[in-house]
Amino acid sequence: MTTAGTAPETATRSGSAAARQHSLREHNLELVARAVFEGAEPLSRAGVAASTGLARATVSTLVDQLVAAGLVRELPAVTGGRAGRPAVPLVPARRTVVGLGLEVNVDYLGVRALDLTGEVVAERVLPGSFHDSDPAAVLGRLGDLAREVSDEVTAAGMTVAGGRLALPGLVDPRAGLLQVAPNLGWSSLEPVPLLGLDLDVQVANEAKLAALAELAGGSDVAAPDSFVFVSGDVGIGAAIVVDRRLFLGERGWNGEIGHVVVDPAGPRCSCGAFGCLEQYAGKEAMMRAAGLPPDAPLADLVARLLAAEADLTAGRALGSALADFVNLIDIGTIVLGGAYTDLLPWLRADVEAALGERVLAAPFVELQVRAAQAGPHAALTGGAREVLAQVLADPSAWV
């Protein structure tokens, strides 16, 4: 899922490749790039040297390369209150390189282009209903949208570094294969060629990319470095982020929390098993429990809850499944996305109670449950960010 686990890593980091002088340069180039991109305040060359531990002379050479490649921009020297030569602040370059996030989901198609500053440079979102749709037609339409976006940014002088296609299903990114996407009714196909794009596009799972979007953080709250992201919709998917990187398991098919046992005596699930979380905390189950049609819009449920015309009991089941999750992987921060973001006020108490009761390490750890910050169509942002992260991880390719 996504290439975080499969991308060709810098030789110095892979642990299994010969390191030559060149790898050194690549490694340090990435180091400098990260310092510039991830620092809270713009750093000067001297600041980068101090924060990375590299010599000032080395940093200068590296920064010059990044500037020449158009990845980093120099701001006017700032003559702060201090004595000494004014520092030249370094910031991510605006509108030079963009990453493309693409997504097919049940109710919309979308393409989003982000530049290195994280700004949305161009976007197309096309609402629709793609339940049991024709892959070739839908992906063709998405390809058209992507071409529009790509042309637009190219015309403005930017370079498209690549794309990520987010899909709601089991995806094998290495082979570029979609195994199955139940809610689209798609299975066993290679989606990328159907886009008809002349661009490096990789497939990935939607929840995983949405989780990556969270790493940007909200306006008020900083993003945690490690968290479990749970995206509740018709299905319930999750992603595990540890130290700002996706943990994907063997194939990237982890986080299937929707099919964790809540009660073996519970109702039968579409997967064939009994008492899966999805039957308690999936969107359709929540709608039915509130006396609404299963495909009613989320706003209707929120309205009924606000008016106290319905109760949300899904929190207990969700809390139980999340407690299992925390017991099994030991990640203390849980970010609720998808429909859960808006429903959090009615879920929080039950979820936190279940976590407190069932998580063995609860007495020693502060468990946090928070709402997703990334906004609508998070997978688009996450996909674009992942492309850009790859640019950052190997700036030498752009130098």
Add this chain to the structure above:
Amino acid sequence: MTTAGTAPETATRSGSAAARQHSLREHNLELVARAVFEGAEPLSRAGVAASTGLARATVSTLVDQLVAAGLVRELPAVTGGRAGRPAVPLVPARRTVVGLGLEVNVDYLGVRALDLTGEVVAERVLPGSFHDSDPAAVLGRLGDLAREVSDEVTAAGMTVAGGRLALPGLVDPRAGLLQVAPNLGWSSLEPVPLLGLDLDVQVANEAKLAALAELAGGSDVAAPDSFVFVSGDVGIGAAIVVDRRLFLGERGWNGEIGHVVVDPAGPRCSCGAFGCLEQYAGKEAMMRAAGLPPDAPLADLVARLLAAEADLTAGRALGSALADFVNLIDIGTIVLGGAYTDLLPWLRADVEAALGERVLAAPFVELQVRAAQAGPHAALTGGAREVLAQVLADPSAWV
């Protein structure tokens, strides 16, 4: 837990430290060491060069350093059927450097010394009953055992690289702290100073180290690179190994599968929650279900099962919990250790059935359930191996 996640890594691998020429050397030294240690057949210098991608000249310098440091030994040149100068096979040095595994468990204390070939060089195991014991007294005794072992190997000319202390509980290896070990009745203490050893010893969780012992593989079956190791005893612990490395979560407190929900309407667990796996597949629960006293030896249960005087129903619960595990983390191989190793014949059918029914990716993946291979007191072996792995990861410290 253990230092796999916390040890100071080579600068070239940490991803966040400046890489200098020296880091290059360290990285390649490790690369060469791994090639020698992990290769199926002894490699020559030229073979190492081919398998690592380094130049022959470079490999020669590096191998010479490893030989000088006593980590690698040259076998007599072998004049195989081929033309050309005969190759000098390189193998791990015997009896030069050892790692120490230490363990306190409910029913024994132990110390084991392994050399780089994986051979047990010295060992002391002291059966006993350490339920609700005095930490200072027990750890003092263990320290005495360790000193005996250490003196023995030192007298034979070997160097002790360090030790790992395995404990059955929540451990914070960074702080060297044991939070709580329910079955020992210990909590909130620093175990290492109580050993009274003049040696670098780090604490770790018992199940995690036992999992590492599996990496050595059995005589017949090769060890998988990624697996979930489940150790069933009074408590049930698990460890996650991905690409031959432990995945520890945020604090190393993952794998608490014993407290995953099997049935919310089930019996109350010692942890306070209801229907935890431990109440179905913990040793005491299995004994009771077979009409035996909860502290009866495992052999009694096996005898009754062999005689068909009892049924083992724990497999269904275990399978349900394991299905959750696989759905959440996507690791396809499950290794059953502890009491489960001997009980596997009576567990397998139920476990596999549950996995097949409940794991969403089951149609696309071959899920494997196998018995642990590491033999008794696996955590001792795993601890010693981890110390040696650290030697391997940074041979420059020994050069």
Add this chain to the structure above:
DNA sequence: CGCATTAGTTGTACGACTGAACTATTACCC
């Protein structure tokens, strides 16, 4: 206006890997 201070650049030194040439040792074939 000069000094202290900080940022950034230049140049030399050093360490590590590479590639090619060289030596060492064997098998094979005539």
Add this chain to the structure above:
DNA sequence: GGGTAATAGTTCAGTCGTACAACTAATGCG
């Protein structure tokens, strides 16, 4: 038995990237 091809290992000059120190640039302060 000797020549040739083949393979292993070593030597040495070349290249590249970083460090360190000295230098220049630009500012604040007294």
